[in-house]
Structures are given as structure tokens and as C-alpha cells.
Amino acid sequence: MAEDAREPAAPAADGGTAARPDRTAATRQALVQAALALFLERGFKATRMSDVAAAAGLAKGTTYLHFKDKESLFADVLRGVLTETGGRRRIGRPRPDEPTRAFLLRTVPPILRELQASGRFGILYLMAREGPQFPAVADTYHETVIVPVLRLVRIYARRAERRGEVRSDALSRLPIIFVAPAILSALWNNLFGRASPLDVAAVFEGYLDLLFGPAPAGSDGPQQT
Amino acid sequence: MAEDAREPAAPAADGGTAARPDRTAATRQALVQAALALFLERGFKATRMSDVAAAAGLAKGTTYLHFKDKESLFADVLRGVLTETGGRRRIGRPRPDEPTRAFLLRTVPPILRELQASGRFGILYLMAREGPQFPAVADTYHETVIVPVLRLVRIYARRAERRGEVRSDALSRLPIIFVAPAILSALWNNLFGRASPLDVAAVFEGYLDLLFGPAPAGSDGPQQT
DNA sequence: GACAAGAATGACCCGCGGGTCATTCTACCG
DNA sequence: CGGTAGAATGACCCGCGGGTCATTCTTGTC
Known part of the structure; x- marks a missing residue:
């Protein structure tokens, strides 16, 4: 510092x-x-x-x-x-019986879109590029952004697992799995953006389908094993 | 060039x-x-x-x-x-009735481990860092590595979808989703490796559980909707 | 041993870009 | 208006590192 x-x-x-x-x-x-x-x-x-x-x-x-x-x-x-980021993007909580999928679907994409629009993803890419040369700065970023985000992910991963909404406990064990598609598409955009951009929020939504099953007709809750 | x-x-x-x-x-x-x-x-x-x-x-x-x-x-x-890479890492094909999950599980992790060990993931990271400054080189990489890999992913994604093994068609629509966890953990290792390394192959295996459901007892074949 | 031909050297050149500092500019105050 | 304090300037310094080239070293042949 x-x-x-x-x-x-x-x-x-x-x-x-x-x-x-x-x-x-x-x-x-x-x-x-x-x-x-x-x-x-x-x-x-x-x-x-x-x-x-x-x-x-x-x-x-x-x-x-x-x-x-x-x-x-x-x-x-x-x-x-x-x-x-300051105002401290409040995430809110899922309503008591709201499916985790529905909660994530209404909560996360807007955040992703904002991160995209504000270029905050650019910062991520910047850190990825220059991090190694500035360990102190990389540490700051790690503690300020990454750790809290992963902690949050773990919380909701546990909830989804408890409710039998996902197929394994890999999410809470390795929370990076949950953020990987969104993060990687953001990086992709900073790399091949001009050629073939990805809609980060759309990727995330597709990913939710994969994890939780596609949008249910009524409210939710397909099979639980 | x-x-x-x-x-x-x-x-x-x-x-x-x-x-x-x-x-x-x-x-x-x-x-x-x-x-x-x-x-x-x-x-x-x-x-x-x-x-x-x-x-x-x-x-x-x-x-x-x-x-x-x-x-x-x-x-x-x-x-x-x-x-x-030359010898052209042959991927083989799944046996006629082999579940896609099993096929991926025996095929992909060894590749990941080799990529890890040989430092080929380092190249990926290098491209991510310096790509923008060398568009020509980035293009080469895009065409030589990324496009073929994604094409392959799409093939097996389709197979899994056809067989009703995964919960949505997001994989074949956005193949990047499939590779995201492995790629991102590889990048993570090049970034925070010393502090808290991830086992790329393990992350991938966890991810397979999430996509296909955990290892079945007998051979496999859960529900097909 | 003399000699040729390519391989290797390292002192040198030079532009780029981070960082400095003596000087000038601006705005306000009595 | 004269004075002053802080803001801004831009010419300058200098080390770093990419790239060059006259010279030396090696190796193989007759």
C-alpha cells in the first residue's frame, strides 16, 4: 500500500x-x-x-x-x-419460501449488467493482468472484493443445497464454480469483445437453468432426487 | 504475424x-x-x-x-x-451407451492435469494478459485453440442434452459455460496460486457432479424428464 | 598451421517514459 | 494595486531496455 x-x-x-x-x-x-x-x-x-x-x-x-x-x-x-461501489449494493434476501433460483434470477443479472455497464469488470481484467506485478494491490482486491463475494456465494449455495435444488454440494465446496461463467465471459469481453461479445447476464441466466433446471411453469421445484 | x-x-x-x-x-x-x-x-x-x-x-x-x-x-x-501439443491429444469417443458424465470424467481430468503440469495454462494466462497488445497473436490463439475446443464442447453438450442428462440446453448454446470453471481456476492459480491454489481437475469433477448429478451407484441414467 | 565462414560477443546507440524543479500563472486579500 | 500562496507548467534529467555492429572465437578443411 x-x-x-x-x-x-x-x-x-x-x-x-x-x-x-x-x-x-x-x-x-x-x-x-x-x-x-x-x-x-x-x-x-x-x-x-x-x-x-x-x-x-x-x-x-x-x-x-x-x-x-x-x-x-x-x-x-x-x-x-x-x-x-460504495452505497454498498444491498443484495437483499430471498423471501422465506422463494426458490433460490428465482431469487438469484431477479437479483444477480441486474448487478451483472451494472458491473458491465460501469466498466467495473474492466477493473477485474486489469487486476488479472497486472496483479502479479503489484502483490499489495492484488491482496487488497482479493480481500475487498473476492473474499466477500465468495462468502456470499457460499451462503446461497448452502441454501440451495439444503433445499435440494441443486444436484451436488460442489457449489458450496468450491464457490468459484458459481461465479466462473459470469466472470469468464466478462474477461472474454475484455479480450475478444469487439469480435464476438457475450452478454454476461444472459450467460448467467443460461447457467442458472443448468444448475437448477429451466424455468418452472408454476412456481418451481421439479424433482428432488 | x-x-x-x-x-x-x-x-x-x-x-x-x-x-x-x-x-x-x-x-x-x-x-x-x-x-x-x-x-x-x-x-x-x-x-x-x-x-x-x-x-x-x-x-x-x-x-x-x-x-x-x-x-x-x-x-x-x-x-x-x-x-x-502436436501429437494431437486424441480425445477418443464415448462408448455407444456410455453416459456422457462417465466419458467426460475419464477423459477430461487427465488432460487438465497435463495442461496444468506442462504449464500450458500459463500460456492461456499469458494470452489473457498480453493479447490486447498483439491482436494478430491473439487471433492465432483464438483460432488454433479456443474455437476448436468450443466446437468439441458443443458436440458433447448436444449429446448430453439429447440423452436428457443435463437440465437445459444452455451448454450447447453457450459452450463457454462448460469450460468456465476449469479455465477460471487455472487463471486463479496463475494469480493467487501461491496463496491458495486450486486443483483444476478437482474443480472440474465437482462441476460435473453439479451438471449431471453426483456419481450414480450402478452405472447411471437418472431421469430423462 | 593457415585460413575461411559462420557463431557469438558486448560495448554502444538512442528513444521512451518516469520523475524533478525553477519558473510562471491565477486568484484572492488588504 | 501590490503582495502572496498555492496551482500549474514544461524543459530537463536519467536510467532502462530494445536493437546494432565491429570485433573475436570456434570449428572444420586442406
């Missing part, structure tokens, strides 16, 4: 307007946004600081008034995206 | 021993091997030509007697790995 953000002017007792820190904050923000876009597009190493600055409408030197170095800019970009 | 490999001395009518081209070929081979290892470990951009040469026990300049530039070395490395 870095955190060294080069405190831009004491936000302490300012005699006059509070306009200054605002200007500064806006500039910072512009840089972070520009950097995010470029990092997503080209990756960390391949992005030049001069380009970041230019994209933010600033000169290269200015960047270094706000960020100690390239890596700390990267850390800030990441932190921004991770916390910006 | 490059291919410009800088023909090392006319292999044509040599007046004397055929030893020369051998020496040359050996050196080439050493370079390719060293490059492969380093590319897998650090990625293309982050690998220095001087390191490749050193790893092959040669001086940097020598590398350029055998390869036009870094990129053409990369192309050669890739070509080597792709064709070396």
Missing part, C-alpha cells in the same frame, strides 16, 4: 474561501478519472503519465503535485473504484 | 558437415525455451531480451542472430507451444 497522496494544502483553518481545496480536489478527480480510463484501456505499465495528464487537460508535472508516483496514482484509482 | 526468423546460414548445399545447422538449431531452441519460461513468469513486456539471452547462456546480441526482434521471438515461442 502507498497512501502517500501529498496532502494538497492544509485543509485546516483557512482564512478565506473554501474554494481552493475544491479546485484541488476537482483536479485530483480529473486525474483519477483519466487514469482509470487509460489503465482500463491499456493496462498499468503501458499507460504513460504524460497521457494521463494530457487526458485530464493538464501538464505532466501537475500529476506529481497530486500523486507521489505512478503506482500511488494506481492505488488511488483502485481505492476510488472499490469504495465508489 | 512475423515469421521473419532470419534464416541462419543457407541450409542449402553445404560442402561439409551438417553439424552447423544443428548447433544453430540448438541455440535457437535454447532461446525459445528460456523465453517461454520468462514470458510465462513475467509477461511479454516485462521480460528483457538481455535476460532471455542470459537464461539461455548467451549474450544479448546473439538473440538477434536468430530472431528479428522481440515480437518475432514471441511469435516463435507461441508457435512452438501450439504445435508441440
Whole structure:
């Protein structure tokens, strides 16, 4: 971790307007946004600081008034995206007798679509590409995103297994199986997107059919072994 | 694509021993091997030509007697790995009445284990990381590896669906779903491998349980709707 | 042993891009 | 208006690493 953000002017007792820190904050923000876009597009190493600055409408030197170095800019970009998820996408719970399949079907695809649209999947891809070179950052991501998600998956996997909705306990044993199709199609899009894009949410829905059986006519509950 | 490999001395009518081209070929081979290892470990951009040469026990300049530039070395490395798969891993066919699950279970895990052991999954990861920067190479990989694999998947997905062994036709519609857990765990290993490695074959077996139901007692054949 | 021919070397070149800093610009205050 | 403090600039520095080439080393032949 870095955190060294080069405190831009004491936000302490300012005699006059509070306009200054605002200007500064806006500039910072512009840089972070520009950097995010470029990092997503080209990756960390391949992005030049001069380009970041230019994209933010600033000169290269200015960047270094706000960020100690390239890596700390990267850390800030990441932190921004991770916390910006911020409002903390609430997942809600399934209604007492709601089939797990129905619950997942109404809950997950919108999230996937949002992740897709907001480019948050791009971050995932970015981490996959540059993670090895920045173990600290990769760890942060692992703990902030991956572990919680898998924990959540495990909870609902157990529920589905308890209710006999799925064919084995593999989901709760290896929660990565549950997220694999969605994640992989997201990666696919960042890789072959232009050529043949996949609709991540659609893939997920198809996957649900496979796991739980296709949409039931009435409410649900086909065979339970 | 490059291919410009800088023909090392006319292999044509040599007046004397055929030893020369051998020496040359050996050196080439050493370079390719060293490059492969380093590319897998650090990625293309982050690998220095001087390191490749050193790893092959040669001086940097020598590398350029055998390869036009870094990129053409990369192309050669890739070509080597792709064709070396060479003997053409035969997949065999399921016996007439063999359940698809059983067939996959005896066929796929060994392949996965070999891919794992031989580091071929590393290539996959390498492509994921550097693909965007080298569209031509990514295309080659797409056509040489991905398309054929997905085609194969589709064939067996159809079989399983025809026989009513799986719960939906999502597999043949979106074959990526079938390979997702294995691929993603392979990528995971290249990313968090040291921390918490996954047994790719085990993940796949768990996934089979989920798709087809757990191992049947006798031979198989649960419900067909 | 002399000599040719290819293989290998490593000092060198040079552009790219991260990072610095003396200077200029802007905005506000008395 | 003069003063000042922080924001911004962009010319500059410099190491890194891809790529070159005059030179040396090896190997095989007569």
C-alpha cells in the first residue's frame, strides 16, 4: 500500500474561501478519472503519465503535485473504484419460501449488467493482468472484493443445497464454480469483445437453468432426487 | 504475424558437415525455451531480451542472430507451444451407451492435469494478459485453440442434452459455460496460486457432479424428464 | 598451421517514459 | 494595486531496455 497522496494544502483553518481545496480536489478527480480510463484501456505499465495528464487537460508535472508516483496514482484509482461501489449494493434476501433460483434470477443479472455497464469488470481484467506485478494491490482486491463475494456465494449455495435444488454440494465446496461463467465471459469481453461479445447476464441466466433446471411453469421445484 | 526468423546460414548445399545447422538449431531452441519460461513468469513486456539471452547462456546480441526482434521471438515461442501439443491429444469417443458424465470424467481430468503440469495454462494466462497488445497473436490463439475446443464442447453438450442428462440446453448454446470453471481456476492459480491454489481437475469433477448429478451407484441414467 | 565462414560477443546507440524543479500563472486579500 | 500562496507548467534529467555492429572465437578443411 502507498497512501502517500501529498496532502494538497492544509485543509485546516483557512482564512478565506473554501474554494481552493475544491479546485484541488476537482483536479485530483480529473486525474483519477483519466487514469482509470487509460489503465482500463491499456493496462498499468503501458499507460504513460504524460497521457494521463494530457487526458485530464493538464501538464505532466501537475500529476506529481497530486500523486507521489505512478503506482500511488494506481492505488488511488483502485481505492476510488472499490469504495465508489460504495452505497454498498444491498443484495437483499430471498423471501422465506422463494426458490433460490428465482431469487438469484431477479437479483444477480441486474448487478451483472451494472458491473458491465460501469466498466467495473474492466477493473477485474486489469487486476488479472497486472496483479502479479503489484502483490499489495492484488491482496487488497482479493480481500475487498473476492473474499466477500465468495462468502456470499457460499451462503446461497448452502441454501440451495439444503433445499435440494441443486444436484451436488460442489457449489458450496468450491464457490468459484458459481461465479466462473459470469466472470469468464466478462474477461472474454475484455479480450475478444469487439469480435464476438457475450452478454454476461444472459450467460448467467443460461447457467442458472443448468444448475437448477429451466424455468418452472408454476412456481418451481421439479424433482428432488 | 512475423515469421521473419532470419534464416541462419543457407541450409542449402553445404560442402561439409551438417553439424552447423544443428548447433544453430540448438541455440535457437535454447532461446525459445528460456523465453517461454520468462514470458510465462513475467509477461511479454516485462521480460528483457538481455535476460532471455542470459537464461539461455548467451549474450544479448546473439538473440538477434536468430530472431528479428522481440515480437518475432514471441511469435516463435507461441508457435512452438501450439504445435508441440502436436501429437494431437486424441480425445477418443464415448462408448455407444456410455453416459456422457462417465466419458467426460475419464477423459477430461487427465488432460487438465497435463495442461496444468506442462504449464500450458500459463500460456492461456499469458494470452489473457498480453493479447490486447498483439491482436494478430491473439487471433492465432483464438483460432488454433479456443474455437476448436468450443466446437468439441458443443458436440458433447448436444449429446448430453439429447440423452436428457443435463437440465437445459444452455451448454450447447453457450459452450463457454462448460469450460468456465476449469479455465477460471487455472487463471486463479496463475494469480493467487501461491496463496491458495486450486486443483483444476478437482474443480472440474465437482462441476460435473453439479451438471449431471453426483456419481450414480450402478452405472447411471437418472431421469430423462 | 593457415585460413575461411559462420557463431557469438558486448560495448554502444538512442528513444521512451518516469520523475524533478525553477519558473510562471491565477486568484484572492488588504 | 501590490503582495502572496498555492496551482500549474514544461524543459530537463536519467536510467532502462530494445536493437546494432565491429570485433573475436570456434570449428572444420586442406
